[in-house]
Amino acid sequence: xxxxxxxxxxxxxxxxxxxxxxxxxxxxxxxxxxxxxxxxxxxxxxxxxxxxxxxxxxxxxxxxxxxxxxxxxxxxxxxxxxxx
Numbered sequence: 001x002x003x004x005x006x007x008x009x010x011x012x013x014x015x016x017x018x019x020x021x022x023x024x025x026x027x028x029x030x031x032x033x034x035x036x037x038x039x040x041x042x043x044x045x046x047x048x049x050x051x052x053x054x055x056x057x058x059x060x061x062x063x064x065x066x067x068x069x070x071x072x073x074x075x076x077x078x079x080x081x082x083x084x
Contacts, residue, residue: 007031007038 022030
């Protein structure tokens with residue numbers, strides 16, 4: 001199957017929220033992007049997702065180590081979870 005068809009099927013198979021996020025991240029409709037643009041956008045999202053996951057894991061570890069900072073870290077963790 002050609003790559004552009006795979007990207008279209010991927011986009012059409014997303015939930016409404018995920019498709020909106022992808023379109024917003026694309027600066028317009030993801031389905032109108034070239035294959036190379038689409039791959040670059042997906043790579044960037046994947047990179048950012050890994051970065052956020054690492055940040056969340058780090059915060060969870062700090063939360064376990066320093067109970068005095070629990071509220072501060074919990075609030076930040078809540079904000080990060082909302083953006084994933």
